[in-house]
Amino acid sequence: MNINLTLILQSIAMMIFVWFCMKFIWPPLTTALEQRRKKIAEGLAASDRAEQALEQANQQAEVLIREARDQATEIIDQAGVRGNQIVEEAKDDAVRERQRQVHAAEADIQQATSQAREKLRAEVVSLSVIGAEKVLGKEIDAGTHAQMIDELVAGT
């Protein structure tokens, strides 16, 4: 319990230990802790950012899906319209073809009719001539009376 030199030696020891701590222990530890704190904060911020990015991506994806769906319906609609158009066109073509064929047939018929008529007329003329010859007993010069007989036939 005596106060002696220990007092001063202990003071010196304390100062040296404090100096050790200031020089070799405190700075590396606190810098490491500070850096780790920063790193953790950065990590947390990064995860926040990633979450936001994910949400944005989800929203974007939704928009894209909606657009795609709209486009698909549009395409389907267009296809329907186009199909209808093709059907209509085919119908029109068919109608036109039919009309064309009908016209052609009519023309044929007319031609045939007029040919038949010509033939008939010629036959009627010759028959008339023959008949007249029989009636008149005399040969009728077909060449001389042809005009008259034609007029006759045409008049009937």
Added chain:
Amino acid sequence: MSGEAQTASDYIQHHLQNLTYGRHPDGHWGFAHGADEAAAMGFWAVHVDTMLWSLLLGIAFFFMFRRVAKQATTETPSGFQNAIESVVEWVDSNVKDVFRSTNKYIAPLALTLFVWILFMNLMDLIPVDWIPWAVGAAGVDYQKVVPTTDVNATMGMAIAVFCMIIYYSFKIKGIKGFMAELTMNPINPKEMGMPKYLWPPLMVFNFLLEVVGLLAKPVSLGLRLFGNLYAGELIFILIALVFAAGSGYVAEGLQALFGGHVPAWFFIAVALSVAVTLSLNLKNKLSTKRTLLLLYAQLLLAGGLAFAGGQLLHFGWAVFHILVIILQAFIFMMLTVVYLSMAHEHH
């Protein structure tokens, strides 16, 4: 070290005597043999045990923390590193709460003081007889292993803190500012509008008051730590004494029961009954409460009354003392920071 020839007071005195190396009154240097010789050395003596243990513990602190400081990375810390880092952060946050100015040396100072004093205080938990007995066997007379129960150690640290208080007071406030703080408080003649001729006596009065207050800081710092730890150590020694006396008493009781010699089968039977009790408890055939009661009864029977009593007392006081140990280290650290914070403040 409680031999038959030793009385209780000898035992206590022996435990409270430092191993002292110093200059004997006749001029030659050497170890003191006994308290009288140590006292005769006066100031020119060193408590070798105090210095040795405090240096060892300081070096332990240094290497422990230095190892972690070297390894410290930004990676996930593990185990030991975590513990050290949490101590560092705890000290740092405490210092930041109390110390308002900026001085990067205060926090490491606080860390050193806290951990070092904590280590020195923890030596108090080593059973009081172990180390003195061991070094006694090696031929060294005295050994006091708790440096903080030596007033020289605690006052030495307090004086170093006091020097820092004075240094920072002059550095931050300047000679004029520091002197003004010492002489114009607590009664400020300037603010009270007193006539000039009253100033000098008031300033002398203030100066006396403030110097007493200033000197009280290191004294209270050092003596608080010393007093708490010394009292704790003394109680451990007293418990050890009671234990030693008690065991003798019970041994006599057993001898009265069995005659001059306690037969070996008695202890074997007790050991067997203890083993049976414990195994029954482990097989869940006996409740823990009953097991404890039975065990205590068996230990009493085995003549362990004083042993158990002494150990229980010792254990109880040690648990309580852990609080004192940590609290006193914390108080020393915080008061140092507070005093230095006051030295940094302008008025």
